[in-house]
Amino acid sequence: MSENEEVLKLDPKKTVMIIQDMQNDVISEGGAFAGDGGAEHAKSQNVVEKVARLAEAARSAGVPVIHVHYVVDPGAPGLKQNAGLYRAVKEAKALVRGTWGAAAAEGVEPQEGDIVVEKMRTSAWYNTRLMTLLQGFGTESVIVSGAWTHMSIEHTARYGGDAGYDMVVASDGCSSINDEWHNVGLNYALTAVGRTATCDQIAEALGATVKA
Numbered sequence: 001m002s003e004n005e006e007v008l009k010l011d012p013k014k015t016v017m018i019i020q021d022m023q024n025d026v027i028s029e030g031g032a033f034a035g036d037g038g039a040e041h042a043k044s045q046n047v048v049e050k051v052a053r054l055a056e057a058a059r060s061a062g063v064p065v066i067h068v069h070y071v072v073d074p075g076a077p078g079l080k081q082n083a084g085l086y087r088a089v090k091e092a093k094a095l096v097r098g099t100w101g102a103a104a105a106e107g108v109e110p111q112e113g114d115i116v117v118e119k120m121r122t123s124a125w126y127n128t129r130l131m132t133l134l135q136g137f138g139t140e141s142v143i144v145s146g147a148w149t150h151m152s153i154e155h156t157a158r159y160g161g162d163a164g165y166d167m168v169v170a171s172d173g174c175s176s177i178n179d180e181w182h183n184v185g186l187n188y189a190l191t192a193v194g195r196t197a198t199c200d201q202i203a204e205a206l207g208a209t210v211k212a
Contacts, residue, residue: 020146025101032094037177167194
């Protein structure tokens, strides 16, 4: 740590953790987007285990854990086809409600007391109840984890920064389609709208520990 680098501090009473898009179609082998590299990179990052441990630490500190899942109905009705991502979801028949692909990946399933927020766009905020929940919790800091770093994670962090939240991205608690896109998200786009820290550093900032 450099002399000018600020030590991360988080108030558990004013912090929420988001686990975003950690669904089978996004990060699991056999998922709709496994061929894009999502499954391989998630495995190389060991992202499921790291996020699960951080979530356990967050719960132990009294921090609400919110799972944000991309979910469409069969045939993706109402999913406007204005961009490549949304066309891919429909064409691949991905993330369909009630299917294995839309379910949380094994190891990061919602636990008792967790909250699930559904979305149909890239950002966790767009037309969801996330903002209402955070306002109700009195949230000031938002821990962001999940997939993919250069897409949903970045979109969520950008809007959260604009909305006045202290956005903290778990650098080793995110995955993308490869190291290049992962690092682009962390080292360029996110540096101006939030902060990055490892899962261990975030847990320590909450006064919790990540079990080995």
